[in-house]
Amino acid sequence: MKKINFLNIALLFFVATYSQVKYELGKVTTAELEEKIHPKDSSAVAAFLFNKGKTYFNYKQGDGFFVYTEVEVKIKIYKKEGYDWANKSVAFYVEGNSDESVTFSKAFTYNLVNGKIEKTKLKSESEFVEKTNKYYSQKKIVMPNVKEGSIIEYMYLIKSPFITNLPTWEFQKDIPVNHSEFSFNTPEYFTYKPIQKGFYNPEYKSGYHNETITFTNVDRSAIYSGSASRTTQDVTFEVSENNFVIDNVPALVEEDFVNNINNYRSLVSYEHVATRYPNSTATVNALDWDGVVKTIYNYDNFGPELAKSGYFESDIKTLMAGLTTQEEKIVAILNFVKSKVKWNGMNGYSCNEGVKNAYKTNTGNTAEINLMLTAMLRYAGISANPVLVSTRANGIAYFPIRTAFNYVIAAVEIQDGLILLDATEKYSYLNILPVRDINWFGRIIRENGTSAEVDLMPKLVAKEAVNMSLVINGDGTVQGKIKSQLSNHLALSFRQSKLSLTKDAYLENLENKNNNIDISEYVRENETDLSKPIVENYTFSNSKDIDVINDKIYISPMLFLATNKNPFTKETREYPIDFGYPVESKYYISITIPEGYAVESLPKALSLSTGENVGSFKYIIGNTDRNIQIVVSESLMTPIVQSDFYPVLKDFFKQMVEKENEKIILKKL
Numbered sequence: 001m002k003k004i005n006f007l008n009i010a011l012l013f014f015v016a017t018y019s020q021v022k023y024e025l026g027k028v029t030t031a032e033l034e035e036k037i038h039p040k041d042s043s044a045v046a047a048f049l050f051n052k053g054k055t056y057f058n059y060k061q062g063d064g065f066f067v068y069t070e071v072e073v074k075i076k077i078y079k080k081e082g083y084d085w086a087n088k089s090v091a092f093y094v095e096g097n098s099d100e101s102v103t104f105s106k107a108f109t110y111n112l113v114n115g116k117i118e119k120t121k122l123k124s125e126s127e128f129v130e131k132t133n134k135y136y137s138q139k140k141i142v143m144p145n146v147k148e149g150s151i152i153e154y155m156y157l158i159k160s161p162f163i164t165n166l167p168t169w170e171f172q173k174d175i176p177v178n179h180s181e182f183s184f185n186t187p188e189y190f191t192y193k194p195i196q197k198g199f200y201n202p203e204y205k206s207g208y209h210n211e212t213i214t215f216t217n218v219d220r221s222a223i224y225s226g227s228a229s230r231t232t233q234d235v236t237f238e239v240s241e242n243n244f245v246i247d248n249v250p251a252l253v254e255e256d257f258v259n260n261i262n263n264y265r266s267l268v269s270y271e272h273v274a275t276r277y278p279n280s281t282a283t284v285n286a287l288d289w290d291g292v293v294k295t296i297y298n299y300d301n302f303g304p305e306l307a308k309s310g311y312f313e314s315d316i317k318t319l320m321a322g323l324t325t326q327e328e329k330i331v332a333i334l335n336f337v338k339s340k341v342k343w344n345g346m347n348g349y350s351c352n353e354g355v356k357n358a359y360k361t362n363t364g365n366t367a368e369i370n371l372m373l374t375a376m377l378r379y380a381g382i383s384a385n386p387v388l389v390s391t392r393a394n395g396i397a398y399f400p401i402r403t404a405f406n407y408v409i410a411a412v413e414i415q416d417g418l419i420l421l422d423a424t425e426k427y428s429y430l431n432i433l434p435v436r437d438i439n440w441f442g443r444i445i446r447e448n449g450t451s452a453e454v455d456l457m458p459k460l461v462a463k464e465a466v467n468m469s470l471v472i473n474g475d476g477t478v479q480g481k482i483k484s485q486l487s488n489h490l491a492l493s494f495r496q497s498k499l500s501l502t503k504d505a506y507l508e509n510l511e512n513k514n515n516n517i518d519i520s521e522y523v524r525e526n527e528t529d530l531s532k533p534i535v536e537n538y539t540f541s542n543s544k545d546i547d548v549i550n551d552k553i554y555i556s557p558m559l560f561l562a563t564n565k566n567p568f569t570k571e572t573r574e575y576p577i578d579f580g581y582p583v584e585s586k587y588y589i590s591i592t593i594p595e596g597y598a599v600e601s602l603p604k605a606l607s608l609s610t611g612e613n614v615g616s617f618k619y620i621i622g623n624t625d626r627n628i629q630i631v632v633s634e635s636l637m638t639p640i641v642q643s644d645f646y647p648v649l650k651d652f653f654k655q656m657v658e659k660e661n662e663k664i665i666l667k668k669l
Contacts, residue, residue, distance in 0.1 A: 023050040023179055025072055025106050025153050032151055033112040037078060041176050041251060046082030049074040049151070050179040053169050057187050059213045065187065066099075069158040069167050072106075077150045085175065086143040086152050089130075093162070094137045100160045102139035107154035109145045120145040122154070133346070163190060164272040164285075169244070171202055172266040177249040184242040184270060187211070191274040193287075194242070195399050198266025199574065202246035212236045235278075244268060256567045259439065259578040259640075263396050271401040289400045293388065293443050293451040296402060301350040306371045306386065309379050311356045316376050329380050330412055330430065331531070334421055337373045343424035349388055349408040366424055367408050373423045374410040383413045387420065387454050389442040396440050409437060411444055411454065418444075418454065427495040429530040431460055432488055434496075435580055440640075457639050458581040462489040463533075466561060466587045472666070474594040476548040478559070480540050487533040489581045494534050499527060514560035515544045551668035553597065557589055557621070557630050562660035566653045573646035584635040591628040596669050599623050603662035610652045614638045614645065617656045628664065 038044040052072040057065045075085050086109070093100045107122035126142045143152045158167065169182040180202070186192060215233045246266075254261050276282035285295065297303045319336055323329050341358050346365040351358075355372045358364025364372070370386065377384035388405040390397040397404035412419040425434040433456070442454040463486070470480040486494050498506055507519055517540045525535040547554040556562055568577075593599070608617040618633040634656065641649060 021179075023052060023072075023074070023181070025074065025155060026108075028074075028110045028117060028151050028153070030112065030115075030117065032076065033110060033117065033149060035076065035078075036149070038076075038176055040248065044082075044176050044251060045079040046075055046077045046085040046175045048173060048175065048177040048180070049076055050181075051173075051177055052181050053167075054183040054185070055166060055169075056183075056185040057163075057190075061215060063099075063161070065163055065189075067158075067160045067163055067166060069160075070155065071157075072153075072155045074151065074153045077146060077148060077152065079148060082175070083146055086146040086150070087141065088143075088154065088156070089138045089140045090156055090158065091132065091136050091138045092158065093135060093160070093165075094131070095135045098161070100158070100162065102156060102158050104139065104141050104154055104156045107141060107143065108152070109143050110151040110153070111145060111147055112149065118145075134352070163275070166192070166270050166272075168267055168269040170265060170267045171244070171246050172198055172200055172249045172252050174253075175251050177246075179245075179247050180249060181243070181245045182268065183244070184268075186240045186242075188238040188240070189275060189277050190272065191276075192270040193273050193399075193401070194268060194270055195401065196268045197398065198264060200246060200249050200266040202244040202266075202268075205241075205243045205245075207241040207243075209239050209241065210236050211239050255570075255573070255575055257577045257579060258575050260392050260395055261575070264575050271399070271403070285402075287400065289443060289453070290451055292400050292402055292404070293445050294449065296349060296388065296405070297445050297449075299350060301352075301354075302367070302371070305351045305355050305367070306375055308355055309375050311359050312372070312376055313379065316379055320380055326382060326412075326414075327430070329382060330377065330419065330421070333376050333380060333382075334373065334423055334428075334430070337369060337376065337423040338426060338428075341369050341372065341423070343369060347391060347394075347406050349386075349405055369423050370408050370410050370421075373421060377410065377412060385411055385413065385444050385446050387411045387442045387444045389437055389456065390439055391436045392439045393436065394439075397442075405443070407437065409433065409442070420454075420456070425492075425496075427492050427499075427530060429492070431458065432492050432530075433458075434492070435489070438580060438639075458489060460488045461582045461584050461635075461637070462491075463487045464490055464583070464585040466585075468559075468561065468587065469590045469592075470557075470559070471592045472546070472553065472555065472594055472597075474553075474596065476543060476546050476553065478542045478546055478555075480542065480559075482536070482538055482540065484536045485533045490583070491530075491534045495527070495530075514540075515542070517542045517544070517560065552600065553594075553666040554663045555591075555666070556661050556663050557591060557603075557628065558587065558632065558660050561587055561589075563634075563653075563657050564661060566650070566657050568646065568650040568653055573643045573650075576643055577641040577646065577649060579636050579639050579641075581639050582635075582637045584637075585633070587630070587632040589628075589630040589632070591630070591664075593626050593628065593666055595626070597626075597666045598669055599628065600665040600667040602628070602664055603659065606655070606659050608652055608655055610645075610648050612638070612645070614641055615649065615652050617652070617659075619659050632660065 038047045055069045058068055059065050090102045092102050104127060109120045111118045122141060129137050129139055131137045171180045213235045217231045252261055252265050272285060274282050274284040319332055323332055341362055341364050344363050344365055348365050349367050351367045352365050355368050358368035374384045374386050387409050389407040389409055390405050391407050394406040410421040419430050420433055422428050422433050422437055428434055438456055442456050443451050444454045445451050465485045467483045468480055470478050472478055511517055511519055519538050519540050522538040526532040545559045602621050606619040615636045620631045622629055
């Protein structure tokens with residue numbers, strides 16, 4: 001019994017001690033510095049030993065409430081590849097008379113030198129400000145004396161007058177996080193909507209406490225008599241406490257075919273809903289998508305900009321002369337805007353300098369270009385409206401908040417649905433949007449004030465059609481001809497990445513990519529005619545994809561066209577698989593075998609289907625005398641596949657890759 005009681009006491013002591021772990025800056029131990037690898041992730045290049053944050057409000061008489069966010073960070077560096085984690089950048093707003101600021105403090109690097117802890121302070125020259133754009137700058141620090149095994153610590157404070165724009169707290173990072181905690185304390189005058197996402201949910205606790213503001217009033221009527229008096233008044237208000245804690249959060253690891261890995265990062269953010277001060281009317285922001293859209297539409301740099309037309313009317317009248325069909329008019333206006341105004345690379349649904357200025361200077365942001373496009377289409381008598389979009393880089397618009405969107409495109413409403421347009425992309429076309437736009441759903445805003453959800457996922461199948469004829473020689477070489485056609489999004493991708501290259505540079509890349517073949521007689525068609533597919537014709541010679549062993553020839557009939565690697569090799573998958581758009585590839589291959597040889601064996605035909613209209617694969621092969629014919633079809637019709645379908649997709653790709661790389665065996669007679 002004594003032994004049992006002793007064990008119980010020891011266990012209770014351990015639990016109590018563990019629960020009272022203090023995460024404080026300046027507390028670095030020899031054991032922490034000696035640690036060579038992360039105990040739960042041996043591949044980690046660095047890890048957050050702790051990451052603590054708190055957001056709260058302070059009142060400044062005459063200026064109102066300011067938002068303060070304090071962050072304390074302690075990071076262990078395991079490998080050289082983790083040195084970047086010893087640098088930190090924090091963005092802040094700089095336009096106009098903004099009082100937003102960032103201040104770093106308590107920044108030190110710790111190393112173990114000859115068994116003793118060495119502490120190096122951040123120097124002032126390693127702290128600087130860089131201007132990001134017209135609206136933002138960033139405060140940066142570069143920690144000193146960083147080595148493998150170092151521990152770095154710092155604290156920073158963000159001070160902001162913008163109560164509607166609060167920082168997001170990430171519980172999950174790209175490296176492991178041993179401990180993360182965040183608190184958000186809100187005065188009763190403000191209402192915020194919490195938005196939480198990710199696979200790892202922190203423990204949450206809430207509560208309340210009171211705070212007091214002391215106001216000082218001066219009796220100004222007595223100033224000139226020299227007897228001015230001051231009085232003070234205390235105002236007590238309730239503060240809502242929101243506290244989050246989580247331990248042992250694994251690194252967020254990028255996977256192939258993921259839309260935006262940040263869509264799945266565990267985090268919490270707060271969207272401002274309402275403000276109500278004592279004895280005043282509440283100001284309430286939108287709580288649903290219709291309200292969000294209406295708020296955005298009423299912004300001075302959105303709705304009123306869309307309504308402007310006087311700056312382009314004469315040009316559009318001239319452009320429309322002689323055009324009869326609606327499609328001709330849409331294409332003409334789209335191409336006109338693309339040639340007239342170049343995208344400056346800035347996203348947003350709000351105009352910066354305005355549509356008139358963009359038209360005059362021939363450059364503009366996303367809103368200026370696509371609101372201008374929408375206005376021109378309307379002027380031409382076409383039913384067009386803007387569509388709010390969240391780009392892939394911005395993440396999926398899960399919740400009805402204004403920051404869910406960061407982009408705007410145009411849509412023409414027709415009997416069969418919508419024609420989506422984006423004039424920021426030189427090679428875009430009707431319903432062929434740049435991939436950055438293809439992010440689940442957007443929101444159309446009609447002139448009558450209504451809005452509706454818009455499916456942004458492409459309905460047009462991106463097609464590849466390849467005709468290849470091969471002549472195999474007895475010495476193990478191959479001569480061939482290829483005609484390749486790419487349409488829709490495959491053509492867009494080709495034009496974006498390849499048309500800027502010189503012909504010599506492109507051909508060198510093509511030869512290297514295709515196992516160092518030699519290409520000649522290269523001809524390309526429809527480079528800039530966006531209504532037609534990209535067409536390539538060329539001849540080639542190849543000696544790398546064929547083996548001659550004794551009196552037999554071994555050749556994979558698809559040569560370099562075969563998919564040679566399964567992109568899905570992990571045992572499990574956490575995130576949805578995103579192919580971007582539906583794709584269909586067809587290969588028609590004709591092979592002439594050398595005289596004096598006959599077919600010993602051919603790969604067997606194969607037909608695969610994943611079910612649920614996700615993927616299909618067909619491999620048909622046959623021969624007559626010295627000629628072999630192969631037809632291979634691949635299709636992925638569902639752009640987004642949920643993770644629970646991963647085992648089926650993994651096996652589908654495995655069988656497809658194996659089949660495409662099987663060899664024909666020819667024997668000498």
